[in-house]
Amino acid sequence: MADAYLRQSPLAHLGLAARAAIPPEDIEGTEAGVVLCERPARHQIGLRGDARRPAFRAAVKGVLGFAPPAKATTAAGGTGLPRALWLGPDEWLVVTDDDDAATVADLSEALARQHAHVVDLSDARAVIGLAGAGARDVLMKGCTLDVHRRAFGPGRCTRTLLARAQVIVHQITQAPDYDLYVQRSFAEYLWAWLEDAGTEYGVRVTA
Template identity: 40%
Template sequence: MSETTLQTWQTTLRPVGALDGWAGRFAELPDSVSLLAEPFHAMVDARTTDPAALEGLVGAPLPGPNAWRGGERVTAIWLGPDEWLLTSPFCTPAELEAAAREAGAAAVPEARLAVVDVSAQRTTLRLRGAHARDVLETGCAIDLHPRSFGAGSAAVTLLGQAGVVLLGLGPSDYRIVVRSSFAAYLAEWLLDAATEWR
């Protein structure tokens, strides 16, 4: 392959999600259960001994257990005691990874920091509507009542048989981050779970 051909491919190809062809099936759902595949987002898994190392990149303190926090360009999701998932629709995966490394090194040089691009590993779904929580509760064991899982909440959990990161965005509004290899399974599961509200 010539260098010109490679450069042409790199400038004309766009990142796509695992569920890019599902819009028609999702559109068949009623307004009370809306499902859509969100556009491709850069995602970086970051582990650090000092959360302050990444505050400059996020634009806010990193969230604590079972929470997420969004800045102007980067969202941080708590995954574990020293681990966060950073996401951004504004950066390429390479840019987000480099920015996380640079922010960590500049802010707290002595902090241990590991950053890995996981953008191709996961895809994102948005579920909302009056019956969104009802759909999730048919296959998720955590308490999703708004007093327990409201806006700003996050959980690493099972939905159906798929491991997901579930984010509470507001009343009856959720973001579901799932491994790309499970995306089609989860989409079928959600469509089936929403059947009674069609």
């Protein structure tokens, strides 16, 4: 295994941990309507296959404990891990704990005898947490999706455009709080955009 010092999160350059460590009372305008964080590293696995085939569903369920969601723009697995996010009728993003390196191998193994696609994408996307009273408004500033509580709620997920980056939006709870999956190369841009869009609500960074 590589030495730990070699590892870098997509937003490591921004020094977010140091910002998160500042006590809230030391930040000017402590009222923070928008809370941002870089989620810790997770295993992300690209999964493609035919959800209509029982063998495919069963194989995935055997590894994850649930079948890949067949309903468009929904996530399976609740608020915990692993999760499977519907991206398209034959495409999901499976998210597991970073320590759980076995899943990609297990999925490949379970699906070895059928036509499916399993690929490790753990480094391909940064995951940014967006929460707080202003979170929904911030999302609306860059995204044409209807994120009103009647139209999009906990457990919903979709690929869409946020500002000038393609993202996967996954609403975790009613609060609301969201996980935003963005391609690694866009991560610094998106973070800067989110901070700018959140300015009028006050932005706080958490670990």
